[in-house]
């Protein structure tokens with residue numbers, strides 16, 4: 001097992017910069033997810049690590065070894081795809097054994113070695129007893145387990161997964177997510193996992209990279225990325241956010257007061273930014289951080305436009321001087337459209353970002 005290091009990697013297709021100067025490190029034994037919207041370059045990045053694509057610029061290292069120009073089969077990676085890519089005319093056993101059989105001379109494997117390794121891989125993915133079935137006789141989840149066993153049986157240095165659970169229904173997806181985490185933890189294998197599903201990315205990962213338009217916006221443990229988004233893209237892409245635009249009234253250290261219409265809101269200056277009085281800014285808040293009953297640092301008054309029961313919460317859309325925000329409240333509290341409401345939120349739950357360079361349509 002080795003760590004992966006990408007240094008200033010770029011890949012261009014015609015006029016599209018699919019991967020744009022990406023530098024990141026996946027630690028040895030870590031499960032690292034890459035999360036981003038469709039077309040942000042995640043798959044291209046994974047393919048560069050696998051060796052299916054050679055970057056125009058930059059370097060890829062496995063441990064200390066520069067593998068930028070090393071052929072895919074010589075890298076010691078294995079890939080799991082969204083569509084499983086099993087051979088329909090081969091049994092489960094044969095599918096899993098295939099990668100070993102083609103390397104048997106090189107690895108000096110006997111039939112017994114192959115048998116043992118295949119059985120061990122099938123045990124790992126909990127498919128003992130299914131050896132003689134054909135892929136079509138398996139459920140989607142079982143097929144994906146075969147694909148996983150086939151990847152693991154060759155004992156890769158790095159495991160690559162490209163949206164492996166996207167074809168499964170919601171319940172199976174949850175189950176397989178746990179399975180993948182269990183197996184990865186058991187083997188302590190370095191795994192790079194691409195997904196556009198943020199819940200999947202957050203729940204699986206030791207660390208996560210958030211990508212947009214070929215660039216990595218933030219890398220960190222899921223909790224950190226959620227609670228301290230580095231920029232407005234991450235703040236609005238991860239989790240549910242609601243925002244208000246305003247202007248800075250005063251800055252004191254890492255805190256700022258801003259004016260939004262007739263209301264003054266206090267919050268944190270987002271990490272790594274500076275701002276001055278009069279600057280145009282965006283305050284980002286999480287809908288679950290509002291309260292309508294408990295007085296907190298900030299009071300934001302508005303008119304209820306929409307109140308919807310969505311299970312654990314009531315979801316409110318509130319008009320604040322022409323701007324709309326979303327708040328979740330206790331379903332026991334009934335609020336009618338048209339009524340005035342006071343929303344309370346802690347200053348520590350408000351993150352303020354400069355709005356320069358921010359194109360709204362990018363994030364909403």
Ligand SMILES: Nc1ncnc2c1ncn2[C@@H]1O[C@H](COP(=O)(O)OP(=O)(O)OP(=O)(O)O)[C@@H](O)[C@H]1O
Nearest residue numbers: 013016018036037038039040041042043044045196
């Ligand atoms: N072989 C190719 N030729 C031309 N353009 C490509 C090629 N592969 C990818 N692209 C373009 O590069 C960009 C990144 O694509 P990529 O598949 O890496 O994104 P992605 O984040 O994996 O998206 P998705 O989640 O939809 O699979 C897109 O704009 C895509 O159209």
